[in-house]
Amino acid sequence: MIDESPMTGVRVPSCRLRCAATRPQISLIAPPRQQRRTSISFALLGPNQMTVLEAWAAFFRAAAENLDLFGLLGLGFGFATGLMPRRRLILLSSAACSACFSLHFFRLGSPTGMAMNLIGVVQCFLAAQFVTERGRPAWLDVVFAGTFLLATALTLMTWNGLPSVFAGVATLVSTAARLQGSPRTMRLLLISSGLGWAIHNVLVGSVCGLTCDCLGLISFTLALLREYGANRRLAASLA
Known part of the structure; x- marks a missing residue:
């Protein structure tokens, strides 16, 4: 069929005219892929979006199997x-904590964390018995040096990537903390150790361990602030 174009008067096939008339409509229609993307973005912003509380609840449900x-x-x-x-x-309280977490990390499949906590139990009992503000026996330094080397060897033997790095460093800092005769210096070093254990517990997925580290950091900080306030009051009374 031959049609005449109303604009030019040229007689052309009718199918060509229909194609030319529909080209602007096709260029204005978005591709199907863009339409799907738009619908997804509106769905994320809609009423079905997960709230912060729901996200935390989902996280704790997923980590519930690690709670024991x-x-x-x-x-x-x-x-x-x-x-x-x-x-x-x-x-003594730290020894009990380390004993519990050694079993906890055993269940989680973190051999380095378990080994470091067992070393911590031994160190805590020795330090509680033999280290005082007046000093410590010379043989205890040799024993702690041996536990230092043992911790390094166990870190390499039970190597598990980054979790082993942070567990090993945290244990070494804890070793230095337990040799301190001053409670203030020991608390400061244990805060540093707690930060290392917190990163380890994030990597291995220990909700209890991470919560314990956060609470421990808070309690050590409160104890330091309490001691600082007491010293200031004492200095003011003596002035």
């Missing part, structure tokens, strides 16, 4: 450690 009795007990001992008024009580 040993982790919960370690959490309690860890928080109590920072609030203990005397150095010996800090060490």
Whole structure:
């Protein structure tokens, strides 16, 4: 069929005219892929969007299998450690915390974390018994040096990537902390150790361990502030 174009008067096939008339409409229509993207973006902004509370609830449901009795007990001992008024009580509470978390990390499949905590138990008992503000016996330095080397060897033997790095460094800092006769210096070093354990627990997915580290950091900080306030009041009374 031959049609005449109304604009030029040229007689051309009708199919060509229909194609020319529909070209602007085709160019204005977005491709199907862009339409799908638009609908997805509006769905994310719609009423079905997950709130912050729902996201946290989903996280804890996913991590519920990592919550066990040993982790919960370690959490309690860890928080109590920072609030203990005397150095010996800090060490004994820390030993109980390390014993619980050694079993907790065993269940999580973190051999380095388990080994470091077992070393911590031994160090805490030795430091509580033999280290005082007046000093410590010479043989204890040799024993702690041996545990230092043992911690390094166990870190390499139970190597698990970045979790092993942070667990090993945190244990070495804890080793130095337990040799301190001053509770203030020991708390400062244990805060540094707690930061290393916090990163380790994030990497291995230990909710109890991470919560314990956060509570421990808070309790150690509160104890330091309490001691600082007491020293200021004492200095003011003597002035």
